[in-house]
Amino acid sequence: xxPKKAGYVPALGWDSLTPLYDPLVxxxxxxxxxxxxxxxxxxxxxxxxxxxxxxxxxxxxLSARHRAPSLLAIGLDGDMNILDIARSxxxxxxxxxxxxxxxxxxxxxxxxxxxxxxxxxxxxxxxRSEKVRTLKEIxxxxxxxxxxxxxxxGRPHNLLMRALVFSVQLxxxxxxxxxxxxxxxPTLFRDAGFEDVSETARFATLFGTLSLYRARKPxxxxxxxHAGSFSAHSLTGV
Numbered sequence: 001x002x003p004k005k006a007g008y009v010p011a012l013g014w015d016s017l018t019p020l021y022d023p024l025v026x027x028x029x030x031x032x033x034x035x036x037x038x039x040x041x042x043x044x045x046x047x048x049x050x051x052x053x054x055x056x057x058x059x060x061x062l063s064a065r066h067r068a069p070s071l072l073a074i075g076l077d078g079d080m081n082i083l084d085i086a087r088s089x090x091x092x093x094x095x096x097x098x099x100x101x102x103x104x105x106x107x108x109x110x111x112x113x114x115x116x117x118x119x120x121x122x123x124x125x126x127x128r129s130e131k132v133r134t135l136k137e138i139x140x141x142x143x144x145x146x147x148x149x150x151x152x153x154g155r156p157h158n159l160l161m162r163a164l165v166f167s168v169q170l171x172x173x174x175x176x177x178x179x180x181x182x183x184x185x186p187t188l189f190r191d192a193g194f195e196d197v198s199e200t201a202r203f204a205t206l207f208g209t210l211s212l213y214r215a216r217k218p219x220x221x222x223x224x225x226h227a228g229s230f231s232a233h234s235l236t237g238v
Contacts, residue, residue, distance in 0.1 A: 022057050022085070025121070028206040034151050035060050035120065037201055038212055039067060042116050042149045046070045051114045053104050053138060054122025058086030058097060064118070065095045074098045074114075076107065105133035112143040120151045124172055124180045131179060135192035145219040148194060154211025155183030157202055165208025181208075189215040 025031050044050060044064055048071045052061045055075030065073050075097060077083050083099050090097050102108050104122065117138045123131055138148055156162035169177045179185060189197045194215035201212040 022059065025059075029121070029210060030203050030205055031059070034201075034203045034210055034212065035063055038118065038120065038149055038151050039064055041200055041212065041214055042118060042147065044068050044071060044116060048072070048115045049113065050074070050116045050118060051076060051107075051109065051141065052118045052120070053107070053134070054119055054125075055086060055099065056082050056120070056122075058089050058099070060118060060120050061086070061097050062089060062093055062095050065097060072098075074100065074109075076100045076102050076104065078103045105130050105137060107137040107141055109141045111140055112146075113141050115143060115146050117142055117146070117148045118150075119148070121153075123150065123152045123185065124168065124177045127176055128179060131188055132192070135188055135194075139193050139217055142217045144217055146217050148189070148213075148215045148217075150185070150213040150215075151210060152185065152213075153177065153180040153207070154185070154199065154202065154209050154213075155181060156209045157204075161204060161209040164206060168207050185211075185213060186215075189213065193217070 038060070042050075044067060046068045048068060050061075050064060050071060050073055052058075052064075052073070052075045055061050055077050058075055061073050061075045064071065073096075075083075075086060077086075077099070078101065080101050083101055086097075086099055100108065104126070119138075123134070126134060142148065153165060153168055156165055165177075165181055169181065179188065186197045186199060195218050196214070196216040198214055199211050200214050203210040203212075
C-alpha cells in the first residue's frame with residue numbers, strides 16, 4: 001500500500017468506514033440515477049479513452065464498461081483500501097478495468113491522453129489549492145476538445161437541501177466543501193482553462209443538492225495528442 005499524503009481524506013472521512021461506502025452512497029444519493037445521467041451526458045463510445053479521477057469503489061467506471069465494453073477504462077484513486085474493493089467488484093462482474101493508486105493533483109498520464117475525464121463525489125474532499133491543482137492536471141490529460149464530467153455537491157437549491165448539506169460539511173470540513181456549497185465549481189473549471197462550462201442537472205438527496213457539471217477543453221488548446229491505439233501502459237508516458 002502506498003503512502004497517504006498529509007491531510008488526505010478517505011471516502012467517508014475515516015478508513016474504518018470505507019467498507020460501508022457502497023451501501024451508504026446507494027441509499028442516500030440516488031446513485032443509479034445521477035451516475036446514469038452523468039454517463040448519458042458524457043456520451044462515451046466504444047473507442048473512448050476515459051479516466052475516472054477519484055474512482056473510489058469503481059461503480060461509475062464499471063457502469064461505463066457495461067455501456068461500451070471495448071473502451072479503455074482507467075480509474076485513479078489515492079486510497080489503496082478503496083481500490084481493493086474496486087478490484088474485487090471488477091472480478092465479480094468479469095469486467096476489465098485498470099486501477100492506479102495516485103493522487104488527483106499529480107496524475108501520472110501523458111498530455112492529451114483521454115477523451116473524457118469523469119469525477120464523482122471527489123472534489124469536495126479537496127482544499128481550494130488541491131482543487132486548482134487537480135483541475136489543471138485534468139485539463140492537461142484531456143485531449144483538445146475532450147470533456148470533463150463531474151458529479152458532486154453543489155449549491156443547495158432550497159432550504160431543506162441547505163440544512164441537509166450541513167452533515168457533509170461537518171464530515172469533510174467547512175473549508176474543503178465551501179466552494180461546492182457556494183456554487184463556485186464552475187468558476188474553478190473556467191479558471192483552469194475549460195470552456196462551455198455548465199451545471200446540467202440537480203438531484204435532491206439526503207445529503208443535499210448533488211449537481212452535475214460539464215466542461216470542455218478548447219479544441220485549439222496547445223496539448224499533445226498521441227495518435228493510434230493506446231494501452232494503459234502507453235498512457236503513462238514512461
